[in-house]
Every structure is written in structure tokens, then in C-alpha cells.
Amino acid sequence: xxxxxxxxLVRSLDDITLEEVSAPVPGDDELLIRxxxxxxCGSDTHAAAGHHPFIDLPYRPGHEAVGVVAGxxxxxxxxxxxxxxxxxPSLYCGRCPQCRSGRYNxxxxxxxxxxxxxxxxxxxxxxxxDRVHRVPxxxxxxxxxxxxxxxxxxxxxxxxxxxxxxxxxVLGAGPIGLLVLAAARHAGAAKIAxxxxxxxxxxxxxxxxxDAALPADDPDLVARAHAAxxxxxxxxxxxxxxxxxxxQAIDLVAKGGTVIVVGVGAAGTTxxxxxxxxxxxxxxxxxxxxxxxxxxxxxxLIASGAVDTGEIVTATYPLEDxxxxxxxxxxxxxxxxxxxxxxx
Numbered sequence: 397x398x399x400x401x402x403x404x405l406v407r408s409l410d411d412i413t414l415e416e417v418s419a420p421v422p423g424d425d426e427l428l429i430r431x432x433x434x435x436x437c438g439s440d441t442h443a444a445a446g447h448h449p450f451i452d453l454p455y456r457p458g459h460e461a462v463g464v465v466a467g468x469x470x471x472x473x474x475x476x477x478x479x480x481x482x483x484x485p486s487l488y489c490g491r492c493p494q495c496r497s498g499r500y501n502x503x504x505x506x507x508x509x510x511x512x513x514x515x516x517x518x519x520x521x522x523x524x525x526d527r528v529h530r531v532p533x534x535x536x537x538x539x540x541x542x543x544x545x546x547x548x549x550x551x552x553x554x555x556x557x558x559x560x561x562x563x564x565x566v567l568g569a570g571p572i573g574l575l576v577l578a579a580a581r582h583a584g585a586a587k588i589a590x591x592x593x594x595x596x597x598x599x600x601x602x603x604x605x606x607d608a609a610l611p612a613d614d615p616d617l618v619a620r621a622h623a624a625x626x627x628x629x630x631x632x633x634x635x636x637x638x639x640x641x642x643x644q645a646i647d648l649v650a651k652g653g654t655v656i657v658v659g660v661g662a663a664g665t666t667x668x669x670x671x672x673x674x675x676x677x678x679x680x681x682x683x684x685x686x687x688x689x690x691x692x693x694x695x696x697l698i699a700s701g702a703v704d705t706g707e708i709v710t711a712t713y714p715l716e717d718x719x720x721x722x723x724x725x726x727x728x729x730x731x732x733x734x735x736x737x738x739x740x
Contacts (some may be wrong), residue, residue: 403518404718404735407454407727409444412719418707420522427525428467428476429483431539431715431737434516435460436725437496438570439660443511444722449663451454451511456485458515459485459508460544463501463535472525476570479532482543483516483523484691485509499549501685508685517718517735529691538712539698539705542575543735546694549576549633552658553583554690555683556631560584563625565648567612568635569597571708576633578703589621589629589646593610597728603705612636629653637661642668651676656683699718708732 399419406412421622434655437460443451462678465479475481488495488503495503509515509523531540553559566573569592580588587609590601598609608624610617610682622628628650636643637659645655655678673680686694697703712734713721725733 401519402715403456403514404708404715405454405456405562406440406722407445407487408441409441409722410448412444414716414718422434422467422469422472422522425480425526426469426522427465427528428520428522428637429463429464429481429516429528430459430466430520431458431516431518432480433462433537434458434721434737435541435545436721436733436735437545438546438572438725439511441461441722441725442624442626442660444556447662449661456517457510458521458650459483459510460541460614461485461510461516462531462540463516463521466520473529475525475576480537480540481528482540482691482695483509484527484529484530484547484686485515485544486685487512487513487524489526494720498687501687502551508645517529518713519715519737525583529688535695538734542698542703542705542708543566543637543691543694544564544699545571546575546660547690547709548572548683549579550693550697551657551686551690552576552633553579554681556633556654556656558584559631561586562630563630564588564626565621565625565629565645566590566606566639567594567632567645568634568659569594569601569609570635570711573633573635574601574708574731575703576635577601577604578630578697580633581617582697582702585631586681587625589624591617596730597731600627600707600731604704608622612641612644621648633658635659637666639666642666646672646678649678652678654679654681654699656681658683662720709734710735714738
């Protein structure tokens, strides 16, 4: 008989169940991977709430995945059964101009494993071998589960250019904002201010090395941030991506400065003060996901101890409690919630 496996199915935030399906079989260029740890991303909860502009319900989540190779197709390279791996979930065409220039993170036909395809929140899954990285020796599965979430901030920080000696503001102290803090500090930022609505998140940002942590709803936020950083900010990372945060970003940034939009914005239009953008020569740039180089940098950062895993991972749940994991992820006091998968 064909082996049956469990897989999480999300119909809504209030309807998250385990379905039982046949175990997948790897194609020639694919690996069969047994999941060990998979993260719940902000994109996952936005999608479950019906708010993600690029993920349709129902869907089968799991793009922040760590696992063990359980089988391989005949053309899947030199991976061996038992190898510990992390997936890079961007599924790109390899043909479009963006892919040919090495920017496959913005492939014209981009799909994301676990967002537009069934993902890794399951016992077993298959994925192309070229979408997989080996877990560095000595790195735990919990640490490895942060590689994908950290790769996005690493890519965003790289887009901002050389941060050596520069001032930075990070809007939002969720998992991405806190990891942007770590990546920006590693990239040489001189002073970093973080904003958030919640005191607990601001305290966590300070423990992780922020020079200042300010209430996002403070009417004097801009003046306080400028005072903490010694003047207008060289680079602002907007990890919230809403009308209010973009307005703050424009007011915070220095003339000739840069605003990097990291958060996934709501569908539709967002007002921006173009008069200020034009007059101050402000650069506004979006950033999407990562490439393999960002993954390797993220692995190096985690291996070096630059990321305090204990401050980032705030809860874990077994696969059968995936609904509870999603509920916890919606709690603004949580940072990163992980789902662990034991072999059935």
C-alpha cells in the first residue's frame, strides 16, 4: 500500500486541519525530504486571514523548512539519505531576463513553494534538488529554521548599499524587523532605531542591540528618532508597509536617503508624499525574498552567533497542533513560531 502522510490544509484562520494524502515520489531531479521543523511566516497568517495579495485560499503552507533527505531521484546530484537540508522556496523559470541576470527572486513567473504550491508543513515533501542547501555542521534545526526568514533581511540590507557608519531606522519589530536589525548591525550600521506599538517588542529590540526603541504611535516619533540617531536617518527599512509607516519613513529619512520597503503591503494604493520624495531626492525601493548568496550569508550570520535564536523563536508546536501554531503567530507578542514534525 502507498504510505499515507499528514499535511496541513489552511482554509481560513479558523479552519486549519490535517489532511491525509499519499506520500509523494521524487522526480528525477527531486529530493524526497522528511520535515523536521517549519516556520509560520507573517505571509502565512496574512494568507490565512484572506489578506495576502498573492496567496489564494485554500492553501498548504510551509516555506521556512528544515528536513532530512529521505530519498532522491536519479539526477538529483550528490545528496545522500540522511543529509540535513534547508529549502530555498523560490521556484523560478530560469528563462526570463530577470532570471538570466541572476535576479531570479523577481522572476516573471515566480512561484513560492508553500504559497502557490503545496509546502513543507507535512511529513514528507518533494522539491527540486537545486532548491536545497545543506545545513552547516553544528547548526541545530531550530537555528536552521531561521535561515529563510533571515535571508529576506539580508537581501534588503544589501539593497540599501554600504551601511558602514550610517544611521538606520527599522519600522516594525516583528520577526523580519528584528532580523533586519541583526543584518544591519552586521553590515556596519553605526546607530539603529526600531519602532513598534508594543512595549515587549521594543524591549526585545533593545536586548538585540538597537540603540533606541520608540513607540510607533508616538506623535513625536520623528523628532525622537532624529534625536536618538543624531539627525535625519540615512536608511529606513519599512517592515510594516502601510500608509502610516510609509508616511513616517518619508519624514524620518534624510535628504538623499533611502527607504527600503520590506513588508508586504496591502493590495491597492498607498498614498506617498511625492513632493517630498522629489524635493529631497529620496529613493524608495522594494525588496523581494532573496537569492542563494543571501542564504549563504544568512547561514554564516547564524553560525557566527549574530542572531539570538532564543529571542527570535518564542513558541513551538507539533504538526498536529498547527492550528494552535497559527493562532499563536497572530498574537502580536509572539515573534517566530515553529512547527516541529516527528516521523509518524
